[in-house]
Amino acid sequence: MKKVQRQEKVAWIVLWTAAGLTMGLLFMIIGYIFKEGLAVINIDFLLDAPRKMGAKGGILPSIVGTVYLTVMTLVIAVPIGVGAAVYLNEYTKDGRLTQAIRFGTEALAGIPSIIFGLFGFAFFVIVLRPVTGGWSVLSGSLTGAVMVLPTIVRTAEEALKTVPMTYREGSLALGASRWQTISKVVLPAAFPGILTGIILAIGRVVGETAALLLTLGGTILMPDSLFSGARTMSMHLYLVAMETGAMDMAFGTAVVLIVTIFIINTVAGMLRKKLVARFR
DSSP, rough: OOOHHHHHHHHHHHHHHHHHHHHHHHHHHHHHHHHHHHTTOSSHHHHHHGGGTEEEOOOOHHHHHHHHHHHHHHHHHHHHHHHHHHIIIOOOOOOOOHHHHHHHHHHHTTTTTHHHHHHIIIIIIIIIIIHOOOOHHHHHHHHHHHHHHHHHHHHHHHHTTSSHHHHHHHHHHHHOHHHHIIIIHHHHHHHHHHHHHHHHHHHHHOOHHHHHHHTTTSSOOOOOOOTSOOOOOOHHHIIIIIIIIIHHHHHHHHHHHHHHHHHHHHHHHHHHHHHHHTTO
């Protein structure tokens, strides 16, 4: 008995030490970024256009480009991803086709983002240039959608599996069709889990750089349509740090990026809690 208690105590110490180190490193990194970047941030930094290749001025075009890219990517990826998850979980039985689809989504999830960027450059930017406009928000969004589809499909499918069969059986017993059951009962109940996948997708798109360098264009100009080139805050941070060496501007952009992601996660978490409470 004493041996078991000693083992539990050692395990408790190891786990809390690991958690403490992780949190300590996280706060150290964020603290350093805020220390270096807050001095740059002001209203002009947020609302002005960049000058001298980003070494001076603000980051407004990058903020707008990030919003355009994220929204357009979700508009493309979420219906396809959730639709694929509904098909796999609600309309098919386990067989070779579903196994092949699941294997494909898992394989896509493990592919480096630069490979998606190379595919997006070759297909969306070059082959579909008359449709996408070449380097553009649309090309970047299509590439981003391909990247995040595996995440959305897998998380949505797992969320659908957590919905009790009694929900489906009760709806069907009341005379609802299969689609009515899925759209009115299953999807609303699974939406908190689906939202988790959407949050993960947003995080990947907002933080992506390599794939978007090949498809989005990287211009510092304000995007005025889906067919215009743009750059995201992550791209701006990378390009400013590597090409101009203006580390103060890079740190300022990093602070805005961290705050943006924090706000998105906070709002999404509050929405998820409300949805979970509603369907309990």
